[in-house]
Amino acid sequence: MQNLIEARNLKKYFATQKAVDDISLNIAKGSIFGLLGPNGAGKTTLLRMITGIFYPDEGDILFNGKKFDPAADISRIGYMPEERGLYKKMKIGDQALYLARLKGLSRAEAMIRIKEWFVKFEMQSWWGKKVEDLSKGMSQKLQFVTTVLHNPDLIILDEPFSGLDPVNANLIKDEIFRLSREGSTIIFSTHRMEQVEEICDHIVLMNRGKKILDGTVKNIRQDYKEDLFRIEFDNPVLPEHTAIHLFHVVSKAEKELIIKRNEGFTTNDILQYFINKGLGVHSFNEILPTLNDIFIRLVETAPRARQFETVAQ
Amino acid sequence: MSKIGIIIEREYLTRVKNKTFILSTFMLPLVMILFIFGSVFFAMRSREKQRVAVVNDPGFFRNNLKSDSSSVIFDFTEGVDSLNYRSKGYNGILYLPEGDNKTNYELRSDKQFGLEARGYIERQLNKAIENNMLQERGIQKSTLDSITRVSDKSVQLDNIVKEKNGKAREANAGLAYGVGFGSGILIYITMFIFGAMVMRGVAEEKMNRIAEVIVSSCKPFELMMGKIIGIAGVGLTQFMLWIILLFTITTLMQFFIPHDTLVQFQEIQRNQQQIPGGANNTMILKILEAKTTLVEGVNWGLIIFCFLFYFLGGYLFYAALFAAIGSVINEDPQEAQALMLPITMPIIFSFIILTSSLQNPNSPVAVWASIIPFSSPIVMMGRIPFGVPDTVPYWQLIVSMLSLVAGFLITTWFAGKVYRTGILMYGKKATWKEMAKWAFRKA
Numbered sequence: 001m002q003n004l005i006e007a008r009n010l011k012k013y014f015a016t017q018k019a020v021d022d023i024s025l026n027i028a029k030g031s032i033f034g035l036l037g038p039n040g041a042g043k044t045t046l047l048r049m050i051t052g053i054f055y056p057d058e059g060d061i062l063f064n065g066k067k068f069d070p071a072a073d074i075s076r077i078g079y080m081p082e083e084r085g086l087y088k089k090m091k092i093g094d095q096a097l098y099l100a101r102l103k104g105l106s107r108a109e110a111m112i113r114i115k116e117w118f119v120k121f122e123m124q125s126w127w128g129k130k131v132e133d134l135s136k137g138m139s140q141k142l143q144f145v146t147t148v149l150h151n152p153d154l155i156i157l158d159e160p161f162s163g164l165d166p167v168n169a170n171l172i173k174d175e176i177f178r179l180s181r182e183g184s185t186i187i188f189s190t191h192r193m194e195q196v197e198e199i200c201d202h203i204v205l206m207n208r209g210k211k212i213l214d215g216t217v218k219n220i221r222q223d224y225k226e227d228l229f230r231i232e233f234d235n236p237v238l239p240e241h242t243a244i245h246l247f248h249v250v251s252k253a254e255k256e257l258i259i260k261r262n263e264g265f266t267t268n269d270i271l272q273y274f275i276n277k278g279l280g281v282h283s284f285n286e287i288l289p290t291l292n293d294i295f296i297r298l299v300e301t302a303p304r305a306r307q308f309e310t311v312a313q
Numbered sequence: 314m315s316k317i318g319i320i321i322e323r324e325y326l327t328r329v330k331n332k333t334f335i336l337s338t339f340m341l342p343l344v345m346i347l348f349i350f351g352s353v354f355f356a357m358r359s360r361e362k363q364r365v366a367v368v369n370d371p372g373f374f375r376n377n378l379k380s381d382s383s384s385v386i387f388d389f390t391e392g393v394d395s396l397n398y399r400s401k402g403y404n405g406i407l408y409l410p411e412g413d414n415k416t417n418y419e420l421r422s423d424k425q426f427g428l429e430a431r432g433y434i435e436r437q438l439n440k441a442i443e444n445n446m447l448q449e450r451g452i453q454k455s456t457l458d459s460i461t462r463v464s465d466k467s468v469q470l471d472n473i474v475k476e477k478n479g480k481a482r483e484a485n486a487g488l489a490y491g492v493g494f495g496s497g498i499l500i501y502i503t504m505f506i507f508g509a510m511v512m513r514g515v516a517e518e519k520m521n522r523i524a525e526v527i528v529s530s531c532k533p534f535e536l537m538m539g540k541i542i543g544i545a546g547v548g549l550t551q552f553m554l555w556i557i558l559l560f561t562i563t564t565l566m567q568f569f570i571p572h573d574t575l576v577q578f579q580e581i582q583r584n585q586q587q588i589p590g591g592a593n594n595t596m597i598l599k600i601l602e603a604k605t606t607l608v609e610g611v612n613w614g615l616i617i618f619c620f621l622f623y624f625l626g627g628y629l630f631y632a633a634l635f636a637a638i639g640s641v642i643n644e645d646p647q648e649a650q651a652l653m654l655p656i657t658m659p660i661i662f663s664f665i666i667l668t669s670s671l672q673n674p675n676s677p678v679a680v681w682a683s684i685i686p687f688s689s690p691i692v693m694m695g696r697i698p699f700g701v702p703d704t705v706p707y708w709q710l711i712v713s714m715l716s717l718v719a720g721f722l723i724t725t726w727f728a729g730k731v732y733r734t735g736i737l738m739y740g741k742k743a744t745w746k747e748m749a750k751w752a753f754r755k756a
Contacts, residue, residue, distance in 0.1 A: 048737075051529045052529070053525070053528050053529055053737070070532075071532075074529065074530060074531070075530070077529065079525075079526070079529040080526075081522070081525045081526060081529075083522040083525065084522060085518075085521045085522030085523030085524065085525060085526050086521065086523055086526075087518075087521060087523055088521060089327075090327065098319070098323055099526065099527075099530065101319050102316055102319055102320070102527065102530040102531055103530050143526075146526075
């Protein structure tokens with residue numbers, strides 16, 4: 001699969017922090033890409049370089065196989081920053097029209113698309129209202145519409161669900177899936193892990209300006225598995241059943257065990273053992289770590305709060 | 314349309330369509346007229362009549378101290394002293410002991426006399442002493458009176474300036490002063506109004522966090538310039554409306570002037586002489602004359618061109634700096650105050666130079682201040698009505714204009730650099746030193 005974005009050794013140093021410190025990543029065309037990291041990891045700085053707001057100190061970005069040229073490629077990108085912003089005193093319709101025209105749509109074209117989206121999101125009655133009249137969730141929806149209005153190849157969403165109720169969050173989520181199916185590439189930046197597992201194909205985890213994880217959600221969970229298994233039995237488990245060198249018990253309930261397999265043995269060895277003991281195995285499942293577990297494990301090994309440092313430029 | 318065009322359109326339309334714009338366009342001239350009439354009215358009122366009792370024993374001043382029925386009346390009634398002058402209806406009592414020692418003179422009153430009244434009394438005393446001495450040396454009272462009649466009329470000095478083409482032109486210093494002061498003060502006020510508008514607009518975009526959305530669609534520089542140019546358009550629209558308003562009013566005024574008065578006036582103009590007694594409507598004739606002097610006494614084409622040039626140049630020069638400030642401040646308006654000081658100081662200072670250069674348009678201070686772009690928009694507009702090229706040689710005008718253009722290119726470049734960093738920085742207020750650092754760093 002071809003990559004829409006290829007970043008090579010990106011660096012951006014500020015006076016007191018190495019915000020982005022030598023990051024390379026590929027984002028496949030049409031994929032939903034998750035950019036994760038704790039607060040202050042450098043996500044926003046990285047996104048600002050991809051949207052052309054910042055120039056990298058070092059390294060370069062390829063957009064669609066060619067060197068990224070902000071002036072030309074910017075209209076192919078839709079960016080919804082974490083800090084939402086709209087003109088408070090401007091009418092909703094005018095505002096959407098203005099932002100769409102800045103992205104290069106003609107007035108007539110923009111008008112047609114805005115109307116489509118407003119119908120879809122049931123926002124028709126908002127047209128003449130001002131942003132200051134909207135609730136937080138409403139302005140969030142408006143912000144999403146203005147981000148995707150010009151059918152961008154690359155949609156960057158920084159925490160798109162914050163402040164949305166479940167109904168509206170699902171509405172936006174469905175749109176994200178639809179846009180992805182229609183060929184848009186989506187970068188999704190968040191620290192809500194359950195959403196990432198649900199939505200993203202590929203993730204990169206950043207911490208302190210560096211990339212510490214890169215892969216598909218499935219592969220990463222496999223890579224970080226700890227040989228844990230949950231076994232459910234038909235009959236109660238007795239202590240003598242667990243005195244064996246194949247595994248050790250992590251936790252135990254009446255008819256359930258969570259075990260950690262010892263090195264050098266296979267799952268078949270364990271199943272064989274219980275069958276020989278005459279215990280009926282009801283189910284046997286591997287426990288894969290959630291992204292949340294992996295995230296916490298990786299980030300916790302580093303000092304929690306980012307410290308200021310002097311950066312030699 | 315280009316992106317900057319779309320931004321200009323938005324900045325312009327949102328402001329011009331605003332009710333406050335329409336209101337301020339029509340209210341401001343009204344407020345100014347009220348202000349002028351109000352200050353004249355209060356100045357007239359404050360000239361109240363002062364009755365002064367004079368205690369001057371041998372009556373040395375009795376013959377030569379002249380009262381003015383509208384301001385100060387001297388009264389030589391007997392039996393008035395410092396205890397009873399109030400009850401006898403006097404505002405003050407003037408003690409003039411005999412002798413040449415002028416420092417012994419004394420004015421006692423309950424309330425302090427105004428500067429004007431005191432000046433009048435002092436002038437009259439000097440005059441009276443002078444007249445007394447002349448009479449003592451044998452000048453007849455009648456001779457003295459006839460001299461006084463002539464010397465009391467003030468001289469009207471016509472300053473005939475010889476132009477390069479040999480044609481003599483009557484320089485109207487009063488008119489030049491008025492036009493210079495008017496356009497200087499107008500540039501001064503609008504620079505503040507529209508500069509602050511730019512600063513508020515930029516700060517608002519930063520506060521709303523929309524700046525980040527916009528700069529992901531266009532260059533920060535385009536956003537900044539779009540705002541500056543859009544607001545310049547608002548300013549020009551306002552001037553245009555004022556000119557139209559003024560033109561309409563003066564045209565309408567002519568309909569209210571009787572036809573034969575107009576004919577009479579044209580007659581007078583053609584013959585270049587007053588028709589004594591013939592004018593039954595002297596007031597209107599005077600207004601018409603004033604209007605003709607106003608229209609013909611000044612090179613309006615040049616002045617309007619220069620005014621627009623210096624308004625735009627000065628505005629662009631300072632608006633960029635105001636935009637830079639807007640981009641670095643946060644929620645606290647106090648921060649803006651502190652950062653604005655280095656920008657408002659030169660503007661206020663140029664206004665002070667303007668007032669002195671109107672008195673003396675060729676002083677070195679006036680010449681230099683009208684060339685340096687920090688003050689040239691205001692000071693040069695004060696000098697131009699005195700005549701180009703007599704008072705302001707062509708080279709000065711050209712150097713001044715070129716340096717203003719160079720000046721705003723530099724401030725815009727600097728502001729652009731500061732702006733692109735400041736607009737996305739939250740939390741800490743930047744200092745001018747930090748801003749200078751941003752300007753010289755690669756993006």
